[in-house]
Amino acid sequence: MRVTLTFLHVDLENSNGCEHDHIKIYDGEDPAGTPRMTLCGSTIPLPVTSFGSALIVRFVSDSSIERAGFQAVYTESASGMFCVAVF
Numbered sequence: 001m002r003v004t005l006t007f008l009h010v011d012l013e014n015s016n017g018c019e020h021d022h023i024k025i026y027d028g029e030d031p032a033g034t035p036r037m038t039l040c041g042s043t044i045p046l047p048v049t050s051f052g053s054a055l056i057v058r059f060v061s062d063s064s065i066e067r068a069g070f071q072a073v074y075t076e077s078a079s080g081m082f083c084v085a086v087f
Contacts, residue, residue, distance in 0.1 A: 001078035003055050006047040007039075011068040012061075014041035020064060026056040039070075 005025065013021035018040035025037040027050050035058075037048055048055070057072070 001053045001076060002050050003053065003074055003076055004047050004049040005055055005057065005072055005074045007044050007070060007072045009068070009071040010039060010044050011042050012040045012070065013065040013067055021061045021067065022059075023070060024058045024060070026058065027051050027054075029054045029056065031056050031058055 010023075012023070015021075018038050020040070022038055022040040024031075024035040025039075025048055026033060027036050036055075037045060039045060055074070059070075
């Protein structure tokens, strides 16, 4: 089973190196590893598919600039499950 995460909307604080508000996507169940993707700003990335059965989405925000956030959907390849998350 694999998981695909697709971003529909991204509106986060933009900064060099994404040191303020950002999203990090980790493959697997261990957020201590190297992220597959780091996002900030408003560019919608291509979908990301896990190598195994899990992805971790880690959202970090500070209090300096407020933006709309992000919206993403994920699909599971084995069962076709569908979920929408709005943050």
